[in-house]
Amino acid sequence: MKSNTIVKDAAEYVFNLFKDKLPGDYVYHNYNHTAETAKACKKLSKSYNLTSRDYEVLMLAAIFHDTGYITTYENHEEESVKFMKEYLTGNYSDEDISEIESLILSTKYRTVPDGSLQEILHDADYINLGNKSFDHRADLLRIEWERILQKTYTEEEWAQIQLQFLLDTQFKTEEAVLNYNEQKEMNILKQRAKIDKFTKESDKDKSKAKPVKDGRGIETLYRSVYDYHISLTSIADNKANMMISINTIIISIVITLFGTGFTFSSQSEFASVRFVFPMAFLLLTSLLAVVFAILSARPNVTTKEKYELSKKDSSILFFGNFAQLQLREFVDKIKELKQQKDELYESMSIDIYYLGSVLIRKYNFLSWSYNIFMFGMVICAVGFVIIMLFSY
Template identity: 55%
Template sequence: MNPNHTEENISKYVFKLFKEELKDEYIYHNFAHTQTTVDTVKKLSEAYKLNDEEKENLIFAAWFHDTGYTTNPKSHEEESVKIAKAYFGKDIPEEKIQKIETLILSTKFGNELQSLSEEILHDADYTNIGKKKFEERAELLRCEWEKINFKTYTDLEWAESQLQFLIKTRFKTSAAVNEFGEKRERNIKKQRERIEKIKSDQYKVQLKEQSTNAKLDKEGRGIETLYRSVYSYHMELSSMADSKANIMISINTIVVSVIITLFGSGYTFGDSEGFRHVRFVIPMLLLVVSSLISVTFAILSAKPNITTKQKFELQNKKSSVLFFGNFAQLKLEEFVEHIKGLKQEKNQLYDSMTVDIYHLGGVLIKKYKLLSWAYNIFMAGLILCAIGFLGITIYSY
């Protein structure tokens, strides 16, 4: 064999290869993993009576078994064989190359192992499952797979896949079982506990979300009750205002009609000349004028008030699209889009209802102010008329 093909030179070659050719995404299958595999191969080989040739073949295969990740990760075992052959060339016997090739290909997951050397290399390659830092190394593999496969694993998915891997992957040699078997079993137990903890935490989060949703639903029902109550209250006040306006319109209309009829027919109380005297005209005139002004305010109060807002006011939430006076100016498509937005966003719906209530309140204020003026003017006219009649009567006597 070429004296340059020593383990030291091979390790330097592999280190340089990984350094220059391996992509940054491979944070698990790198030189550190290869070095660990080589060290474990040496350790396990000591437990068996392997000759120097077999040990050397194992060590060489261990150094090259993952070098294929630098060229084609999907078939890295075959690529590793090509790299090993290119490195050794014709400097070593073909038989030796063939044995190294067989050892490298045996590391392919699921392959049936045919010899003790293959079993030793297998156990060395998977020695991580029987070490204390299994979870730390597994996280590196997780990051590597996520970057390469563009897939994100949830904690539960990853923990379950690692548990299956631990259960299915067993050490083949008694030396590996004695050295790493107990820790592998502990790792299986820890992985199961981790899965249970993740499921428990997820269940707690689910319960919390359900509680939060129930609370939000309760709050939502409370808010809906609030808006229903306010709308109902506004409708009742509006109905009361209209009723009061109708009363005022009816009374004043009757008063004006009676006075006009009396004046028009020439009807008098008692003395036929008494009512026609000018002194009775003034109180009657006061009552007619006050009734006319009062009924005018009452009619204005009961009159439908249709307000319209510009489109930009609807878009800026300064007015509500729920009021017909506002949305009637919109095209059907625009109105449908506004309603879709309200259905999709609950807060926006509440805001629109709040604006609507605000404007309803403004209409009510106007109604009640006009009604107040109507009642006050009618009351003042009635009082002045009564005082006038009383004064005339006293003066006459």
């Protein structure tokens, strides 16, 4: 290559091109890879009786085949052709430029080489598959993909990709098969060993986690949560019943007093109605407290239509969802749950979620009921005190 002026000048041109315009994130597809490809072309071509013209065309194609990475990552081969033509047009024959273009385009992944020159360039481009430095070069490619394409992989995923790449890519020339296939097979075995190691570690982790998943711990968890929710529901209902009882008694007394035309004094007309305002306020707040207590205790049953329209968000275990189902339909769905433990746990989780939602609703209404009752009692008591003070 050094003795050929055209090839030497082209190599220097591409070196400067990469140095000035190729981003530093290209740690694999850089001039180092280009030089290795050209060097491999020179070595592989020795077993062929190439003419000086064929050799020159091959070397120029190897030098320019990755220059397109300067402008684009995907379909860079077409851009490489543009760089090649820009450099050679006017100084090289059109026929030879066309041949170099065909060689560059043949380096596209999964393109089947046509002819000896394309086969040599193909094997030279993938010469790392048969080298001991395969893992090192693969790591550089992985970094390049992460930096430029934002593609990230786990160690196992990357080993799978590299194994598949080794299996899919075959050397085409006899020289490459004889000199590099043995190391390529060793690289295949190394990748396979990595995958087996990751698989064993994964199975080991699963076996450790299995007793927790299939043991009684998870069933105890669900049982405890159900008991806890039921206890809270019972407490909320008892509190609501208490508020309903107290406030209905107060409402009955106040209405009775108003109905009998009560009076606490015979001195004037104002004296007989001076307690109307605090009593009326107590009546109103007691009524509101009862309403919120009733809303808290009132059942909220979902319908069959909701269950059918949104199965992933409803649980067949909740009576509001299966109440309108036919008996056989309900039994069949329970059978399905018993056969699929994950779905059974998921259904129980959904049921617990909606129990929690009902509890939140109950306690929100209860909170309003108690606050209103307390506010009404305080205002009524203060009103009575003020009236009594001004009366004397």
